[in-house]
Amino acid sequence: MAAWDLSVKVEDLGPDAPPVTISVASDLHVGGVIIKLVEKTQMQRDWSDHALWWDQKQRWLLRTAWTLEKYGIHADARLLFMPQHKPLKLGLPNGKTVMLKACFSNPVFQTVMGICRMLNIRHPEELSLLRPVEEKKKKKDKDLTEEIYDLTEVPLSSVSRPCLYNGMPAHFADSEQMEGVYKMLSVTQPPPAPEVIAKQYRPASVVDKSHIHGRWLDSSRCLMQQSIQENDRLWLRFKYYSFYDIEPKYDVVRLTQLYEQARWAILLEDIDCTEEEMMLFGALQYHINKVASSEPQMMSSNAALDDLESALQSLEVKMEGDSSSASDLLKIFLMKPSDATLHFRPKRLTLKGYKQYWFKFQDTSISYFKSKEESIGEPIQQINLKGCEVAPDVNVAAQKFLIRLLIPAPEGMNEVYLRCENEQQYAQWMAGCRLASKGKSLADSSFQSEIQSIRSFLAMQKTNSGSSNNSAASDESINTHSLVSPRYHKKYKPKQLTPRILDAYQNVAQLSLTDALMRFLQIWQALPDFGLSYVVVRFKGSRKDEVLGIAPNRLIRIDLGVGDVVKTWRYNNMKQWNVNWDIKQMAIEFEGNVNIAFGCVTADCKIVHEFIGGYIFMSTRSREKSDTLNEELFHKLTGGHEAL
Amino acid sequence: MDDIDAMFSDLLGEMDLLTQSLGQETEPPERLPSTRQEINFSVGLTGLNASLHDLEDNDLDALMADLVADLNETEKKLEAEIQGLHAPPSSSSDLPPPPKGLGVQPASSITSPPSPGNNRSSSVTTQSPSTSSPLPPPPLQSSKPTMEEIEAQMKADKIKLALEKLKEAKVKKLVVKVVMNDGSSKTLMVDERQTVREVLNNLFEKTHCDCNVDWSLCETNHELQLERTFEDHENLVEPLLAWTRDSENKVLFQERKDKFEVFKNPQNFYLWKKDKKTLKDMKDKDKELLVQENFCGTSIIVPDLEGVLHLKEDGKKSWKQRLFQLRASGIYYVPKGKTKSSRDLICFVQFDNVNVYYGKDVKNRYKAPTDFCFVLKHPQIQKESQYIKYLCCDDAWTMKLWVTGIRIAKYGASLHENFKTAERKAAVSAAVWTNRSTPSSSSPSTPSPTIRAKTATQANGHAPKPQPGPQHQGIGNLPAPPPLNEILPPPPPDPVLPPPPPSLASKPPLSNFPPPPPSMDSLPPPPPPPPMDNFSEDPPDFLPPPPLPTSYSSLPPPPPPAPAANFGRNINKSLPPPAPEFLPPPPPDPVFVASGAPPPPPPPPPPAAVSAPRPAASLKKMPPAPPKRTTPMQQGGGGGGGGGDFMSELMSAMRKRTDQ
Numbered sequence A: 001m002a003a004w005d006l007s008v009k010v011e012d013l014g015p016d017a018p019p020v021t022i023s024v025a026s027d028l029h030v031g032g033v034i035i036k037l038v039e040k041t042q043m044q045r046d047w048s049d050h051a052l053w054w055d056q057k058q059r060w061l062l063r064t065a066w067t068l069e070k071y072g073i074h075a076d077a078r079l080l081f082m083p084q085h086k087p088l089k090l091g092l093p094n095g096k097t098v099m100l101k102a103c104f105s106n107p108v109f110q111t112v113m114g115i116c117r118m119l120n121i122r123h124p125e126e127l128s129l130l131r132p133v134e135e136k137k138k139k140k141d142k143d144l145t146e147e148i149y150d151l152t153e154v155p156l157s158s159v160s161r162p163c164l165y166n167g168m169p170a171h172f173a174d175s176e177q178m179e180g181v182y183k184m185l186s187v188t189q190p191p192p193a194p195e196v197i198a199k200q201y202r203p204a205s206v207v208d209k210s211h212i213h214g215r216w217l218d219s220s221r222c223l224m225q226q227s228i229q230e231n232d233r234l235w236l237r238f239k240y241y242s243f244y245d246i247e248p249k250y251d252v253v254r255l256t257q258l259y260e261q262a263r264w265a266i267l268l269e270d271i272d273c274t275e276e277e278m279m280l281f282g283a284l285q286y287h288i289n290k291v292a293s294s295e296p297q298m299m300s301s302n303a304a305l306d307d308l309e310s311a312l313q314s315l316e317v318k319m320e321g322d323s324s325s326a327s328d329l330l331k332i333f334l335m336k337p338s339d340a341t342l343h344f345r346p347k348r349l350t351l352k353g354y355k356q357y358w359f360k361f362q363d364t365s366i367s368y369f370k371s372k373e374e375s376i377g378e379p380i381q382q383i384n385l386k387g388c389e390v391a392p393d394v395n396v397a398a399q400k401f402l403i404r405l406l407i408p409a410p411e412g413m414n415e416v417y418l419r420c421e422n423e424q425q426y427a428q429w430m431a432g433c434r435l436a437s438k439g440k441s442l443a444d445s446s447f448q449s450e451i452q453s454i455r456s457f458l459a460m461q462k463t464n465s466g467s468s469n470n471s472a473a474s475d476e477s478i479n480t481h482s483l484v485s486p487r488y489h490k491k492y493k494p495k496q497l498t499p500r501i502l503d504a505y506q507n508v509a510q511l512s513l514t515d516a517l518m519r520f521l522q523i524w525q526a527l528p529d530f531g532l533s534y535v536v537v538r539f540k541g542s543r544k545d546e547v548l549g550i551a552p553n554r555l556i557r558i559d560l561g562v563g564d565v566v567k568t569w570r571y572n573n574m575k576q577w578n579v580n581w582d583i584k585q586m587a588i589e590f591e592g593n594v595n596i597a598f599g600c601v602t603a604d605c606k607i608v609h610e611f612i613g614g615y616i617f618m619s620t621r622s623r624e625k626s627d628t629l630n631e632e633l634f635h636k637l638t639g640g641h642e643a644l
Numbered sequence B: 001m002d003d004i005d006a007m008f009s010d011l012l013g014e015m016d017l018l019t020q021s022l023g024q025e026t027e028p029p030e031r032l033p034s035t036r037q038e039i040n041f042s043v044g045l046t047g048l049n050a051s052l053h054d055l056e057d058n059d060l061d062a063l064m065a066d067l068v069a070d071l072n073e074t075e076k077k078l079e080a081e082i083q084g085l086h087a088p089p090s091s092s093s094d095l096p097p098p099p100k101g102l103g104v105q106p107a108s109s110i111t112s113p114p115s116p117g118n119n120r121s122s123s124v125t126t127q128s129p130s131t132s133s134p135l136p137p138p139p140l141q142s143s144k145p146t147m148e149e150i151e152a153q154m155k156a157d158k159i160k161l162a163l164e165k166l167k168e169a170k171v172k173k174l175v176v177k178v179v180m181n182d183g184s185s186k187t188l189m190v191d192e193r194q195t196v197r198e199v200l201n202n203l204f205e206k207t208h209c210d211c212n213v214d215w216s217l218c219e220t221n222h223e224l225q226l227e228r229t230f231e232d233h234e235n236l237v238e239p240l241l242a243w244t245r246d247s248e249n250k251v252l253f254q255e256r257k258d259k260f261e262v263f264k265n266p267q268n269f270y271l272w273k274k275d276k277k278t279l280k281d282m283k284d285k286d287k288e289l290l291v292q293e294n295f296c297g298t299s300i301i302v303p304d305l306e307g308v309l310h311l312k313e314d315g316k317k318s319w320k321q322r323l324f325q326l327r328a329s330g331i332y333y334v335p336k337g338k339t340k341s342s343r344d345l346i347c348f349v350q351f352d353n354v355n356v357y358y359g360k361d362v363k364n365r366y367k368a369p370t371d372f373c374f375v376l377k378h379p380q381i382q383k384e385s386q387y388i389k390y391l392c393c394d395d396a397w398t399m400k401l402w403v404t405g406i407r408i409a410k411y412g413a414s415l416h417e418n419f420k421t422a423e424r425k426a427a428v429s430a431a432v433w434t435n436r437s438t439p440s441s442s443s444p445s446t447p448s449p450t451i452r453a454k455t456a457t458q459a460n461g462h463a464p465k466p467q468p469g470p471q472h473q474g475i476g477n478l479p480a481p482p483p484l485n486e487i488l489p490p491p492p493p494d495p496v497l498p499p500p501p502p503s504l505a506s507k508p509p510l511s512n513f514p515p516p517p518p519s520m521d522s523l524p525p526p527p528p529p530p531p532m533d534n535f536s537e538d539p540p541d542f543l544p545p546p547p548l549p550t551s552y553s554s555l556p557p558p559p560p561p562a563p564a565a566n567f568g569r570n571i572n573k574s575l576p577p578p579a580p581e582f583l584p585p586p587p588p589d590p591v592f593v594a595s596g597a598p599p600p601p602p603p604p605p606p607p608a609a610v611s612a613p614r615p616a617a618s619l620k621k622m623p624p625a626p627p628k629r630t631t632p633m634q635q636g637g638g639g640g641g642g643g644g645d646f647m648s649e650l651m652s653a654m655r656k657r658t659d660q
Helices: A030-041 A108-119 A137-143 A176-186 A194-199 A206-215 A252-267 A275-294 A307-322 A324-335 A372-376 A423-437 A447-465 A486-491 A494-505 A513-526 A605-620 A631-638 B002-021 B031-077 B089-094 B101-111 B117-124 B148-170 B196-207 B237-241 B276-280 B284-295 B362-366 B396-411 B413-431 B433-442 B447-453 B456-462 B470-477 B481-487 B500-505 B507-512 B516-522 B529-536 B547-552 B565-574 B588-596 B605-611 B613-619 B626-638 B640-659
Strands: A003-010 A020-025 A050-054 A059-061 A079-083 A085-091 A097-103 A127-130 A148-150 A233-238 A341-345 A355-362 A365-369 A381-384 A389-395 A400-409 A412-420 A533-539 A546-550 A554-559 A564-570 A574-580 A585-590 A594-600 B173-179 B185-191 B215-221 B226-229 B250-255 B305-312 B319-327 B330-333 B346-349 B355-359 B372-377 B389-393
Touching: A003 A030, A020 A030, A030 A050, A079 A085, A097 A108, A108 A127, A108 A631, A148 A176, A176 A252, A194 A486, A206 A533, A206 A546, A206 A605, A233 A252, A252 A275, A252 A513, A275 A494, A275 A513, A355 A372, A355 A423, A365 A372, A365 A423, A381 A400, A389 A423, A389 A494, A400 A423, A412 A423, A423 A447, A447 A494, A533 A605, A546 A605, A574 A605, A585 A605, A594 A605, A605 A631, B173 B237, B185 B196, B196 B215, B196 B250, B196 B413, B284 B413, B305 B396, B319 B396, B355 B396, B362 B389, B372 B396, B389 B396, B396 B413
Parallel strands: A003 A079, A085 A233, A097 A148, B173 B250
Antiparallel strands: A003 A020, A050 A059, A050 A079, A085 A097, A127 A233, A341 A355, A341 A412, A355 A365, A365 A381, A389 A400, A400 A412, A533 A546, A533 A594, A546 A554, A554 A564, A574 A585, A585 A594, B173 B185, B215 B226, B215 B250, B226 B355, B305 B319, B305 B389, B319 B330, B330 B346, B355 B372, B372 B389
């Protein structure tokens, strides 16, 4: 067969180097071409990751046994010889950026699997890559200083099987620097400064939200085919809101990044919630940050104490509770009598105002007396706080320390206010009331920590009162604006926000780090709009744009004018769906002869198709027991005509 | 009677002492002496049992009297309607040994063999549980060989015991009158650790109903004309304590379709917007999927509910319409002139501190627009108050949607758990009638300490304590043993059989035996496992079988063969060597086992050691014999059970004597 000249650009020779020309015949296979090329370059290096890229056809020549003829390559082909793995800047859900080598030659689905393996995230099928939202030029100057965590040195081969070493994959244990990267991945970030939140792009409407989904990469094609270049920036995000089998023990990174994505979704109002829910999210963030920073070893929940030990401990507590501990507080009061005099007002609008009494805490009840001297006898009244509502009414600047108690009784709720003299007294009594309302006595081990958290919230109020105090969020002085979306920055001053978050905080203060993360995710997932990805579409026969919401188990049709859900279709009623690639229209048939068809406006048809197929794929996971990912099925469900 | 009482308390006191000194019963030899004591006790007990029945009423009266006297102190907590009887701590205190629930079992077990009547007594003596544990003590003496480990173990056990006593002493108990479907009522004792599910199971035993999942306990508030179904995981006592003393509130035992309707027809709640026909034609597979989606994920999904409801304004008489929305975090409404967007919603109520009730007769009482009203209030509120929130729906179906939705938001995964438990219970009771009786009788002892664990089976355990049908117990006990054996193949029993002869010959000889026990130590492994099993399952009940053997002890061989072939197999597997031939050495073992069971597992070996060489030869032939023993042993394995075994043996022996 006749020999002809094939010129190939070898990337390793530099951008300006002329193409290497070799003499080939049409029956030479690709492997042979590569051998000739390598010989000609005279370079000594590891070429194992290199492959040929055919520029005009936008495809890799990965089958080395195929001949040039079979590929249909002639002398005019522009070929590129380069590594399949190239560095990529990856924005993580927590806002940090890592640089790592990703595969440019396999379908994105596999690329993500590789990335997740390196980052130690299980269930990579739930994640995908998307093009980031462009940042404005101005900001870019600042961002130059952005820290990039470098993982490009990690040998690809070492990542194959993550064996744990010191609780982390072996490739993170190599050096201190690598451990630092792992820490970034696995430990939650401190709350962002309020300005950072305010500066970020926030979608204002459903249509805004739909635009982001036009950016997802196609899972069935490779990065090169989607014009992603070396060193480009992409975002790694959870795409399918169907989180399978979260196991805190193995999912440290996954859980952390999921939390970060959820947190930002809340802060940027990507998902709507009510004010009460926002306060709870705020309280959880505060708590998570506090716990995460105080126990850097992360997630290692102490194995339950051994039987005897815990028995002993509870015995101790019991003893104390039965005798000494109740008087513990009393002792303090006796030494400083003023501490124990609280002002008391039975009902808010009583003209009388506050009267001073001598108060005593016993188990879950408070009793009060005319004076300290009479405290040995019968109290004027004894109030059992179990099951009551406790709310703060505090203004540090005005030295107002009120505890509002709503005490249930057969006749209804009795409202009682206790006024404390100072911060110290307030913190103790507040903590006592809180515990008592949950049926715990002062002897409970959480008493001290409760006092501590009340104090730190008081401290927050103090520091925040100095207007915009944006000092870095250290533990004691978090700006509460860091915990809520900008909407509430306008609505409330930090010191107004503090008591509300503290209020929500009392319900979560005892959670471990893992539990708090899980709770955050649960509340997030319980929001009505959770898991909806929006796409603007035009239904067949309709003249206006509408929004299609894609959820893990259903599709919803939203009328843009009203903002209401007009119709819901569940996947389990779906019989089949088709894409007409020519007119970019999707047609879906549901049981009961329901047919819908729509064209996609803000995203490619393929993206919508992949979303639906992807969710159906996710729902098949629970049934198959094996740990291996059924990649073929995924492509079958999501690939469309290209997969075949 | 007084005498009996005195005897009884003495006995208990002694037992308590014994328990305290309890270590590991590894030592078989000592048993004999202890057995003797026990025998004496047992005599007392039997007498007691006979009279206990009579006592019950008197005691109750006395309790009542005490209660009334105590009312000033304990006040509030008791309801006339409820007949709030505190199973007064005082009563428990009288029984020195309060320690473990296990004790209870022994008592019951002892009683059971003689006559069903005993069961009643056991119910009365709930507090006495400790008795059983004491029995095992004899082994203590064996402590001579004591090792430091054992001491440590003993300490630990004592601490645990002390803790349990502390807890036990504080347990509140109420006597509750439950109104049945037909208007009649049943009275039962409920202790504060019992869940509604456990109480339901008790009621099933009493009523012989079909145990389907719809059976519920409901609370009615007469004054407010409210009604709600208790959730199965709730504790029953706590809400009852909120009732005022003079209230006419009632607890009803009824079938309530709406209790678990959401799991049977989830589409009606989660897809309520769809047309009726689609909902009706829903396939089972799709229903299952809905439950899966909403209850089995990382987060519980609350039905998407939104609609205009009529709200009775705080303390006013007028009703106002508002657009309400249900979310996992509470009920919200849309303020006038605002959109439905989440951020504009105003929180109407959160569920932490309120329960949801059905309101009755609201049209008349409050001039409500409709009678389909649900009510949210703090459980402690019992009278008219502005803090009670009334919401009216346009139709009954909407009301059901809201009430169910609120329950899902408030209780979350617990509801699903409750349903699964109820389903299991229904299936079991449908399948096997006998099963029920066994677990119930045995459980009482262990359950009390561990009640918290709440397994379905355990729940049954409680039943016996209160006053659950004695008849069942009696029946249950006898049949029960066989199953137990299966569960507890423990080898030790085999050896036991042989021992009887020696023991009978003379107790002193037994004491000599001490040496064997040590050898046993080396063999300990086999015995321990059985005890564990017993604990978890049903420990004490089988007593009946064992006694016979003991009485026969002189006639060792006969009883063993009789036992089921199954047992024999099990035994063989576990302890093939001990083969029946050796019989002589083993006698101590049984005792050991019983005592040892609770804390350490050491006992079984002794027989083996003695007979070790022979077993191999005889093993094959002998297999059948061991089975019988095994049954008794199982009890021993249980720990508490072991005690029971012993007791039962004694009992039978005693009976024989008396008969003669």
